[in-house]
Amino acid sequence: MRKSKSEKKEDGKGTFRETVSTVLWALAIAFVLRTFIFQPFHIPSGSMLPGLMKGDYIITSKYSVGYGRHAATPLPFPVKKGRLFEQEPKRGDVLVFRPEGGRNTFIKRLIGLPGDQIQMRTGQLYINGEKLPLEKVGLESFVNQFGNDEAADLFRETFPEGHQHLIYDSQKNSPSDITQIFTVPAGHYFMMGDNRDNSGDSRVPVNADGSGGAGYVPLENIIGRAEIVLLSVDEDFVIYKPWTWLNMRSDRWFKTIE
Structure with missing residues (x-):
């Protein structure tokens, strides 16, 4: 039996309502996952090399x-x-956060906890007056923010709690190699990039216009802890150009962040 025009109209309305309901449920689930579980981010610079x-x-x-x-x-x-x-982040965690008064989202390593004293002396990090152990690993090259190749000494740095990670030292006697003593206020954290001479971090205050570094980061401004590198693309990758989709770094799929 053929359906009447009114029946067809009702069927169409029902299909439309089901589609809208499905889309709304999908958006709600995505919002919950993004807000409470996981969130993806893109790394825009080399401040956290290597x-x-x-x-x-x-x-x-x-x-x-x-x-x-x-x-x-x-x-x-x-x-x-x-x-x-709230769960207290640990020294050595790589965190995503928004600087107080800043315009952009940052990713840096947690160096200083509330009450800590942080200082750089001749390129070495001191926490509460103690120099952190450094082990020379080798020499590496990387592409700097100007698109030029730059050499960096590769070191393994060890925190007082035992956490180890790799850092770059690319410029001897750079302005960021010698700092004042920073005393981290209560309820705040001190962040630094692993590419020590190429990172605008807590060593640099946030400017009035939202530019500059990170300053002291309030605990409520932390967004999440970086867990894994999902994938990595080179400069030629463009999402709306399918012929560039093969320009991915094959050795960086599902890489754990240390």
């Missing part, structure tokens, strides 16, 4: 640090101070 490269796409975990006011960026999240279900 561990993270420009072009890396990383996954951060939200639940590992709790939920601050930037948990649902760019949407507002109803937290003014502290973090919901």
Whole structure:
């Protein structure tokens, strides 16, 4: 039996409602996952070399640090101070955060905890007056922010708690090699890039216009802890140009961030 025009119209409305309902449910699930579980980020610079490269796409975990006011960026999240279900980050964690008054999202390594004294002396990091052990690993080259090849000494640095990671020292006696003593305020953290001479981090204050470095980072401004490199692309990769999709770094799939 053929359906009447009114029946066909009702069927069409039902199909439309089902489609809208499916889309809304999908958006709601995606929002919950992005806000409370994981969030992807793109690495725009080489400030975290050698561990993270420009072009890396990383996954951060939200639940590992709790939920601050930037948990649902760019949407507002109803937290003014502290973090919901707060878990204290550890020295050595690689964290994604928004500097206080800053315009951009940063990714750096947690160096200083509340109350710590942080200082750079002749290119070496001191925490609470103690120089961190450094082990020379070798020499590497990388592409700097100007697109030029640059050489860097590769060191293994060890935190007081035993955490080890690799850093670059590419410029002897650079302005960032000697700093004042930074005393980390309560409720704040001190962040630094692993590419020590090419990182605008907590050694540099945030300017009035939102540019500059990171300054001291309030605990509620932490977004998540970087867990893995999902994939990595080179400079020639463009998402809307399928013929560039093969320009990926085959050795950086699902790489754990240390």
